[in-house]
Amino acid sequence: MNKICKYILAITALTIFVSCGNNNGGNNSGALASSKAEKVYVAPGEHDEYYAFFSGGYSGNITVAGLPSGRMLKEIPVFSQFPTSGYGYSEETKPMLNTSFGFVPWGDAHHPDISQTNGELDGRWIFINENNTPRIARVSLATFETEEIIELPNSAGNHASSFVTENTEYIVAGTRFAVPNPQRDMPINEMKGQFKGPLSFVSIAENGRMNLEFQLNMPGFNYDLAHPGRHKSHGWFFFTSYNTEEANTLMEVNASQNDKDYIAAVNWQKIAEYVKNGGGKRVPGKYAHNVYDEKTHTATSTMKDGVITIDPKDVEGAVFYIPIPKSPHGCDVDPSGEYIIGSGKLSTDLSVYSFEKIQTAIKNKDFVADAYGVPVLSYENTIAGVVAQPGLGPLHTEFDGKGNAYTTFFISSEVVKWKLGTWEVLDRQPTFYSVGHLMIPGGNSRKPFGKYMVAMNKITKDRYLPTGPELEHSAQLYDISGDKMELLSDFPTHGEPHYAAGIRADIIKDKSKKYYELSENEHPYAAKSEGEAKVTRNGNEVHVNMTMIRSHFAPDNIEGVKVGDKVYLHLTNLEQDFDVPHGFSIIGANTSEILVMPGQTKTIIWEPKREGVWPFYCTDFCSALHQEMQGYVRVSGKNSSVPISYTLDGE
Amino acid sequence: MKTILKILSLLLVTILISCGGKEEKKKEKIKLQTKTEKKVEKKVEKLPASKTIDLTNKGVGPITSLNLPAEIDQSMATRGAEVYKKMCTACHRTNKKFIGPSPQGILERRSPEWVMNMILNPEEMVKKDPLAKALLIEFNGSPMANQNLTEEEARAVLEYFRTLK
Numbered sequence: 001m002n003k004i005c006k007y008i009l010a011i012t013a014l015t016i017f018v019s020c021g022n023n024n025g026g027n028n029s030g031a032l033a034s035s036k037a038e039k040v041y042v043a044p045g046e047h048d049e050y051y052a053f054f055s056g057g058y059s060g061n062i063t064v065a066g067l068p069s070g071r072m073l074k075e076i077p078v079f080s081q082f083p084t085s086g087y088g089y090s091e092e093t094k095p096m097l098n099t100s101f102g103f104v105p106w107g108d109a110h111h112p113d114i115s116q117t118n119g120e121l122d123g124r125w126i127f128i129n130e131n132n133t134p135r136i137a138r139v140s141l142a143t144f145e146t147e148e149i150i151e152l153p154n155s156a157g158n159h160a161s162s163f164v165t166e167n168t169e170y171i172v173a174g175t176r177f178a179v180p181n182p183q184r185d186m187p188i189n190e191m192k193g194q195f196k197g198p199l200s201f202v203s204i205a206e207n208g209r210m211n212l213e214f215q216l217n218m219p220g221f222n223y224d225l226a227h228p229g230r231h232k233s234h235g236w237f238f239f240t241s242y243n244t245e246e247a248n249t250l251m252e253v254n255a256s257q258n259d260k261d262y263i264a265a266v267n268w269q270k271i272a273e274y275v276k277n278g279g280g281k282r283v284p285g286k287y288a289h290n291v292y293d294e295k296t297h298t299a300t301s302t303m304k305d306g307v308i309t310i311d312p313k314d315v316e317g318a319v320f321y322i323p324i325p326k327s328p329h330g331c332d333v334d335p336s337g338e339y340i341i342g343s344g345k346l347s348t349d350l351s352v353y354s355f356e357k358i359q360t361a362i363k364n365k366d367f368v369a370d371a372y373g374v375p376v377l378s379y380e381n382t383i384a385g386v387v388a389q390p391g392l393g394p395l396h397t398e399f400d401g402k403g404n405a406y407t408t409f410f411i412s413s414e415v416v417k418w419k420l421g422t423w424e425v426l427d428r429q430p431t432f433y434s435v436g437h438l439m440i441p442g443g444n445s446r447k448p449f450g451k452y453m454v455a456m457n458k459i460t461k462d463r464y465l466p467t468g469p470e471l472e473h474s475a476q477l478y479d480i481s482g483d484k485m486e487l488l489s490d491f492p493t494h495g496e497p498h499y500a501a502g503i504r505a506d507i508i509k510d511k512s513k514k515y516y517e518l519s520e521n522e523h524p525y526a527a528k529s530e531g532e533a534k535v536t537r538n539g540n541e542v543h544v545n546m547t548m549i550r551s552h553f554a555p556d557n558i559e560g561v562k563v564g565d566k567v568y569l570h571l572t573n574l575e576q577d578f579d580v581p582h583g584f585s586i587i588g589a590n591t592s593e594i595l596v597m598p599g600q601t602k603t604i605i606w607e608p609k610r611e612g613v614w615p616f617y618c619t620d621f622c623s624a625l626h627q628e629m630q631g632y633v634r635v636s637g638k639n640s641s642v643p644i645s646y647t648l649d650g651e
Numbered sequence: 652m653k654t655i656l657k658i659l660s661l662l663l664v665t666i667l668i669s670c671g672g673k674e675e676k677k678k679e680k681i682k683l684q685t686k687t688e689k690k691v692e693k694k695v696e697k698l699p700a701s702k703t704i705d706l707t708n709k710g711v712g713p714i715t716s717l718n719l720p721a722e723i724d725q726s727m728a729t730r731g732a733e734v735y736k737k738m739c740t741a742c743h744r745t746n747k748k749f750i751g752p753s754p755q756g757i758l759e760r761r762s763p764e765w766v767m768n769m770i771l772n773p774e775e776m777v778k779k780d781p782l783a784k785a786l787l788i789e790f791n792g793s794p795m796a797n798q799n800l801t802e803e804e805a806r807a808v809l810e811y812f813r814t815l816k
Contacts, residue, residue, distance in 0.1 A: 515799075518737070518738075519737075528737060529736055529737045529738075529740055529741070530740050530741050531736060531740060547741060549741040549742065549796060550742075550793065550794055550796055551793065552741075552750065554741065574738075574741050575796055575798070576738065576796075576797070576798040576799040576800075577796060577797040577798065577799060580796070623792070623793065623794050624791070624792035624793070624794070625791060625792060625793050649749070
C-alpha cells in the first residue's frame with residue numbers, strides 16, 4: 001500500500017509539472033517562462049496598455065503595435081502608396097505624395113515623435129520625417145490618418161528629424177547630406193567650404209498646421225540626429241554631426257578621420273526672435289505643402305517658393321559647436337534637461353554634457369576654436385561625465401524617469417542601463433541582434449512611463465522561422481520596472497523601424513474617431529443619400545456619384561459609358577457606425593481599390609478600354625450579403641448613342 | 652491509507668481547476684440557459700416576423716416606455732421625414748419591401764418602443780429580441796445598420812412613420 005501511494009504521489013507531481021505552464025520548448029525553466037508569458041499576455045478581447053508607433057523605414061509608413069503584446073494593430077500610410085486603403089491612389093489622396101520633384105510614390109520614414117504639452121506626451125499628433133525627399137508628415141492620433149506633409153527645400157537626407165519641442169512649438173529637420181545651398185552645378189571634389197548643412201525649423205500651429213519658418217544655414221557637415229532641450233534646457237536644440245572632415249568619397253574611411261566631430265547647440269528661441277524682428281534673408285527654395293481636409297476628405301497640394309535663411313554668424317550667442325568623439329549618432333536629453341548624451345558611434349565611451357556647464361562656457365566665452373565662424377566650446381569644460389567603456393558602438397539613449405539611462409550598443413549588440421550623475425553601469429542585456437534605436441514610451445519627454453523598453457534590432461537571422469533571404473526586423477520587449485532589465489518577448493516589425501514612439505493607451509484611445517459624420521461631409525461629389533446618387537456626363541468625363549451601404553451600391557446598373565471615357569467613380573459610404581468600411585474595385589482600372597470609411601467619399605478613375613458589361617464589387621467583407629454587393633457598367637463603342645442611365649432595382 | 656488517497660484525489664481535482672478549468676465551467680452554465688431560451692422562441696414563431704403583430708414587446712434598448720399623444724406632431728414628422736430620407740432610404744422604402752421591410756403601418760404591428768429600439772440599438776436587438784432575430788433571417792441576413800441617430804432623431808422618424816397610411 002505504501003508503495004502504491006508513493007507511486008501515485010510521484011505521478012501526480014509529474015502531472016502538475018507537465019500540465020502547468022511548460023509550454024515553451026526553450027532553455028528557460030518552466031516557472032520563469034510562464035511569468036514572462038504572463039507579462040506579455042493580453043487576454044482575448046482585452047487591450048494593450050500602450051500604443052507603440054514604429055517607423056517603417058523603407059516602407060515609408062508607420063506601423064502601430066500594442067505593448068506589451070507586440071500585436072500589430074495597423075499600418076498607417078504616410079509617404080508611400082498603400083493599395084490596402086487606396087492612399088496615394090485615390091484622387092483625394094494623390095496630392096499627399098506630391099513634391100517639388102513631382103509625384104513620388106515612396107518614402108523612407110525614420111523618426112516618429114508624439115506632440116507634447118509642457119514636456120509631456122499629449123497624444124494629439126505623431127510626426128515623422130522622410131529621409132530621401134526631405135519631408136515631415138503629421139498624422140492625427142484621432143483618425144490615425146496622415147493629415148499633412150511639408151517638403152523641406154535646400155535640404156538633402158532629412159535624417160535629424162522629426163523631433164518636437166516641449167510645447168510642440170517647432171519640429172526640426174537637419175540635413176544628413178551636406179549639399180550646395182542653393183543647389184548648383186559644381187565639381188564634387190570642391191565641396192569643402194562650399195557645401196552647406198541647413199537645419200530647418202517648422203512651426204506647428206494650434207490646429208496642427210505646419211509652416212517652414214526658417215533654415216539655419218550651417219557649415220557643410222552631415223547632421224545626423226537631434227533632440228530638443230527640455231525643462232531647464234527648453235529653448236535649445238542639439239544636433240550631432242559627422243563628416244566634419246568634409247570628405248566626399250569613400251566616406252566610411254574618410255569621414256572617420258577626426259578624433260572629434262561636433263554637437264551643434266542651437267538656441268532656437270533666440271533665432272526665432274531674430275526672425276520675428278525681420279532678421280534673415282529670403283532665398284529661393286521650391287517645396288510642396290500638402291494638406292488633407294477631414295471635411296472634404298480631400299488633400300490639396302500647394303507649391304511654395306522661398307524660405308528665410310539665417311547665417312549662424314549673424315545671430316550672436318545662438319549657435320555653438322561642442323566637440324564629441326568619433327562620428328556621433330544619438331544626441332539625447334534627459335528628462336531634467338541638464339544632461340545631453342552624445343553617442344560617439346566609433347568611440348567606446350559615452351560623453352555626457354552638462355547644460356549648465358555649456359551655459360557657463362558660453363557666458364565666459366570659453367571657446368577653443370571656431371568652425372566657419374561658429375564658436376567651438378571646449379570638451380573638458382562642458383562635459384559632465386563619461387560612461388567609461390560601457391560597450392561598443394553606442395547609438396541612442398532613452399530614460400526611465402527614475403534617474404536611469406538606457407543606451408543601445410550596435411557593435412556589441414546590447415542595451416546598457418546606467419545611472420545619470422554617477423555614470424555607473426547598472427545592468428546589461430544582450431539584444432538579438434545588433435540593436436539600432438530603443439524606445440521607452442515617453443522616454444524622450446519630461447515624464448517617461450518607465451515600465452517597458454523596446455529594442456529595435458537591425459539583424460534578425462534565426463529569431464523566427466526563415467522566410468527566404470528577406471526578413472522583417474525584430475523588436476524585443478524588456479521589462480524595466482525592476483533593477484535588472486528582463487527580456488520578455490520578440491516580435492517582428494514591418495520594414496525597418498529606425499525609431500518608435502510609445503504612449504499610454506488611455507491618453508488617446510477614447511479620442512479615437514469611430515466614423516465620419518455624413519452631415520459634415522463636404523466632398524463636392526458626395527452622394528449623402530441614395531436620392532443624391534447620379535451619373536453625369538461632361539464631354540468624355542463621366543462622374544458617378546455612388547453610394548454604398550450594407551450591402552448594395554446605388555446605382556448598381558450604369559449604361560451609356562463609352563470606350564475612351566474617363567470615368568470618375570466617387571463612392572460615398574452611407575454607414576454611420578464603427579468599423580463598417582466598404583471597398584470598391586472595377587475590372588480594368590489601372591489603380592488600386594479604395595476603402596471608404598463610414599461617412600467618407602473617395603474617388604478612383606476608370607478608363608474603360610473595351611466594350612462590354614463590366615462588373616464592380618465591394619472588396620471589404622461587410623455583411624452576410626457582402627458577396628452580393630456588386631454591380632455592372634455597360635461600356636459601348638466610342639460612337640454609340642446609348643444614353644447615360646443608371647438604376648438600382650429598376651428605379 | 653484511504654484518507655491519503657482521498658487527499659490525493661482532492662489534490663488532483665484542485666490542480667485541474669487551477670490549470671484553467673474554472674472559466675469553461677462558467678461558460679457551460681450560461682450556454683445551457685440560452686439553449687432553453689431558444690426553445691421557447693421557436694414555439695412563438697409561425698407567421699413570418701414581418702407580418703407578426705406584437706404590440707406588447709418593447710424590444711431591447713434605451714427606450715423602455717413611450718406614450719404617443721393622440722395628435723400627430725406635424726413639424727416633428729417633417730423633421731423625421733428628412734432624417735429618414737438621409738439615413739434610412741438606402742434600405743427602406745415606404746412603398747415596398749426593399750432591403751428591409753417597409754415602415755408603412757409599422758405601428759399596427761409593433762410598439763413604438765420596439766421601433767425606436769430597433770433604430771437605436773439594432774446590434775443588440777437582432778441578438779436578443781426574438782422578433783428582430785426572426786426578421787434578420789427573413790430578410791436574408793441583411794443586418795439593420797446602426798446609423799447612430801440621436802434619440803430625438805429616432806423619435807422624429809417614428810412620428811414620420813405615424814403619417815404613413
